[in-house]
Amino acid sequence: MRNPQLNRHGELQHLLSLDGLPLSILGAILDIAAPFTEVAEREIKKLPLLRGKSVFNLFFENSTRTRTTFEIAAKRLSADVINLNVSTSSTKKGETLLDTVDNLCAMQADMFVVRHESSGAPYLIADHLHATGRDDIHVVNAGDGRHAHPTQGLLDMYTIRHFKKEFHNLIVVVVGDVLHSRVARSQLAALTTLGVPEVRVVGPRTLLPTDVERMGVRVCHDMREGLRGADVVMMLRLQNERMNGALLPSPQEYFKVWGLTPEKLALAKPDAIVMHPGPMNRGVEIDSTVADGGQAVILPQVTFGIAVRMAVMSMLAGN
Amino acid sequence: MPIELPNAETLLARLVDQIRPDVSERTALVGIHTGGAWLAERLHRLLGVKAPLGTIDVSFYRDDYGSRGLHPRPQRSGIPFDVESADIIIVDDVLYTGRTTRAALNELFDYGRPGRVDLAVLCDRHGRELPIGARYCAYTLPQALPASRSLRLSRDATGTLSLRLIDA
Numbered sequence: 477m478r479n480p481q482l483n484r485h486g487e488l489q490h491l492l493s494l495d496g497l498p499l500s501i502l503g504a505i506l507d508i509a510a511p512f513t514e515v516a517e518r519e520i521k522k523l524p525l526l527r528g529k530s531v532f533n534l535f536f537e538n539s540t541r542t543r544t545t546f547e548i549a550a551k552r553l554s555a556d557v558i559n560l561n562v563s564t565s566s567t568k569k570g571e572t573l574l575d576t577v578d579n580l581c582a583m584q585a586d587m588f589v590v591r592h593e594s595s596g597a598p599y600l601i602a603d604h605l606h607a608t609g610r611d612d613i614h615v616v617n618a619g620d621g622r623h624a625h626p627t628q629g630l631l632d633m634y635t636i637r638h639f640k641k642e643f644h645n646l647i648v649v650v651v652g653d654v655l656h657s658r659v660a661r662s663q664l665a666a667l668t669t670l671g672v673p674e675v676r677v678v679g680p681r682t683l684l685p686t687d688v689e690r691m692g693v694r695v696c697h698d699m700r701e702g703l704r705g706a707d708v709v710m711m712l713r714l715q716n717e718r719m720n721g722a723l724l725p726s727p728q729e730y731f732k733v734w735g736l737t738p739e740k741l742a743l744a745k746p747d748a749i750v751m752h753p754g755p756m757n758r759g760v761e762i763d764s765t766v767a768d769g770g771q772a773v774i775l776p777q778v779t780f781g782i783a784v785r786m787a788v789m790s791m792l793a794g795n
Numbered sequence: 796m797p798i799e800l801p802n803a804e805t806l807l808a809r810l811v812d813q814i815r816p817d818v819s820e821r822t823a824l825v826g827i828h829t830g831g832a833w834l835a836e837r838l839h840r841l842l843g844v845k846a847p848l849g850t851i852d853v854s855f856y857r858d859d860y861g862s863r864g865l866h867p868r869p870q871r872s873g874i875p876f877d878v879e880s881a882d883i884i885i886v887d888d889v890l891y892t893g894r895t896t897r898a899a900l901n902e903l904f905d906y907g908r909p910g911r912v913d914l915a916v917l918c919d920r921h922g923r924e925l926p927i928g929a930r931y932c933a934y935t936l937p938q939a940l941p942a943s944r945s946l947r948l949s950r951d952a953t954g955t956l957s958l959r960l961i962d963a
Contacts, residue, residue, distance in 0.1 A: 487864070504867060511852060511871045519878075520905040523855040525865070790855075794864030 480602050483611065487795040490602045490615040491788050493624040495665040502669055506634050509787035513780065515552060525790045526555035529586040533559045534576070535618070536592040541754055542618050542628075545778065546589045549785035555587075573597060574604050581605075587614045587789065595621030595658075614792040616785075622658055627788060628753050629662030631781040633670060635773055636708055638780065639749050643670040649702050649744075650675070650693075652712030652734065652761055653683040659753045660712055664691045678702035679712075679734060682723040699734055706744040711736055711752045714761045727760045737763045741771065749773045798940070803948060803956040806917050806933035807834065811841045813931045814884065814915060818842050821882040821910065825849035827899050828870045830888030830948035833956060834917060838886060846881065849874040853898035878907030884931070888948035888958075890916040893927035918958060920946050 481497060483489040488501055515521055531550040535543055543559065550557045562576065571579075577588070590598045598617040605613050619625040633643075640646060648667055654660040654677050667675045668691065675693040677684060689695055696702035703709065714730060724730050741750065750762075750772045758764045766772060823846035826835025832850045839848045854869035885899050896914055903909065915931035921939035940946060945963040950956055 507868055508865065511855070511869045514871050514873065518905055519907050522905065524901070525855055525860055790865050794860055 480599060480606075483795060485795075488788075488791055489611065489795060490598070490617075491626050491792065492598050492602060492615065492617045493665070494626045494629045494662045494669070495624065497626075497665075497669065499669050502630075502633070502666060505630055505784070505787050505791065506637060508791060509630075509634055509780070509784045512783035512786040512790075515786075516779070516782070521552055522554055523552060523786075523790075524554050526550065526553035526586075526793055529555045529793060530584060531555045531557050531587045531589060531789070532580050532585050533557060533618075534562060534580070534588050534590045535560065536562045536573075536590075536597070537619070538563065539591055539619065541778070542591065542625075545781045546616075546618060546627075546785055549782050550587075550589075550789060552782070553786055553790055555789070573600065577601050577604060578608075581610060581613065585613060587616065587792065589616045589618050590620070591618040592620050595623035597621075616788060616792065619658055622656055623661065624665075625658040625662050625753075627781070627785050628659050629666045630788070631777060631784040632659075632663055632710065632751060632753070633666045634780045634784050635751060635777050636749075638776070639773060640707060643667075643672050646672050646707045647674045647676070647705055648672050648708040648710065649678055649706045650710045650712065651678045651699065651702065651736065653714050654679055654688060654712065655683045655685050656715060657712050663710060664693060668692050676702050676706070680724070680730075699740055700743055703740055703743040706748050709736065709741065709744055709748055709750045711750065711761050713753060713755065714757055727757075731760050731763075735759070735761055735763060736766050738765050738769070741766055747771075751777055754778070798936070798960060800946075800958045800960065801918075801934050803917060803958045806958075807837060807841075807956060809933040810834075810915060810917060810931055811838065813933070814838065814842060817913075818844065819882065820845065821880070822846065823849065823876050823881045823883050824886055825851055825874065825883055825899070825903065826886045827895060828852040830917075831886045833948065833950050834888055835886040837956070838915070846876040849876065849883075851899055851902050853895055853902060856898035856902045858894055858898065872902065874903075874906045878903065878909050880908070880910040882911045882913075883909045884913045884915050886915050888917050889946045890914070890919045890927075890929050890932065891922050891946075893923045893925035896927045897925055917948065918946065 481490050481492050547557050597620050598615050602615045677693050678696045752774045824835045824839050826832035851872040852870040854866035913930040916929045917933050919932050919935040945961045949959050
């Protein structure tokens with residue numbers, strides 16, 4: 477079967493998911509991202525790689541940080557960036573997703589950065605482009621439903637490699653609402669591909685997918701047990717709409733059991749790093765002392781995110 | 796007819812002699828990855844240049860990106876001195892089409908406005924496609940090489956430099 481992310485030469489054509497992405501390409505993205513971090517230190521923070529290209533940020537779901545970092549990344553590559561807040565425009569008037577795409581193709585789009593509340597929407601667009609012979613247009617998934625958020629997964633891997641150098645000797649723990657998290661799914665796929673020997677997922681039964689063991693991870697329903705000896709602690713955001721309802725009693729209760737406090741973090745290795753994809757809920761999944769503490773690498777994650785997105789876009793545009 | 800290549804270490808000594816009279820307080824060296832960076836490292840020491848050594852990888856500035864894509868392993872560029880008003884010598888191993896030098900110039904100017912920029916190369920193999928020449932050049936091949944052959948600098952475990960011809 478054709479891998480929808482790769483072209484016929486086996487090169488990256490679209491970035492849709494980290495699940496099924498070969499190690500060679502995953503590694504190449506991380507390698508290529510490294511020199512892009514240096515651009516931020518220059519007088520002129522621009523590279524000419526995407527000069528004359530039009531990148532459309534197609535956000536069917538709100539997101540400030542992801543959209544902004546994609547925009548900065550594309551602009552540092554000299555692309556023209558057009559932001560479409562689709563949730564407040566054509567779709568409201570009844571236009572279908574693929575009609576929107578066709579219209580933007582008619583405006584000479586070179587790349588779509590897509591965020592959509594439905595899992596698979598970026599695949600649908602990539603398929604449509606292929607079926608209509610427009611293989612020169614690239615799609616980057618910026619988060620689709622509960623499915624995947626590949627650039628977040630990549631920037632997390634870049635952050636881990638930056639601070640820990642290697643993957644093959646690590647214990648990595650993912651804590652929180654794995655069930656609803658596209659970030660977690662991308663992280664788990666990448667951690668497995670990169671050969672992390674021990675990946676643990678920690679969270680209440682109601683927020684872990686039933687068959688999560690099949691992703692090659694160890695499941696812990698006890699936070700303390702899960703954190704013991706960890707090198708990397710990746711916290712997930714508890715989404716507001718899950719806080720009250722059948723899945724959880726209350727945010728306070730959640731914090732008491734699953735919130736990352738200095739006491740719980742002390743069970744991990746002394747040099748363990750703490751990551752969070754943002755936006756953080758202080759006092760729900762993470763204590764402020766930890767979020768602002770010396771082990772947190774949450775802001776470097778944001779900075780690396782720009783370099784990683786530059787790497788992805790320049791790889792795609794060159795293939 | 797086999798082509799006789801000169802000894803790279805001898806050429807390096809010749810290059811040092813050419814550059815030395817022009818070295819001043821404002822002189823700074825920038826080596827182009829990978830061969831040029833090795834060369835610049837040696838020149839930096841031999842010439843006693845005060846400004847820290849700079850290196851650039853021109854992968855992000857190449858004019859064939861549109862047709863050939865991104866180089867798979869770009870290196871970090873690093874210019875650890877103030878480019879503004881500096882007298883910069885760009886160092887590369889081989890001068891060929893001039894496109895690499897063009898890319899390096901573009902990249903350099905994104906760091907600031909140098910006072911002066913010169914080019915130093917170990918070997919000129921002819922075949923220029925741009926109006927670029929080297930102020931310092933240790934050796935010019937007697938005749939142009941066919942495009943199918945690639946002339947490269949290599950460095951062994953002891954740090955000794957040598958020129959190699961490779962069939963591309």
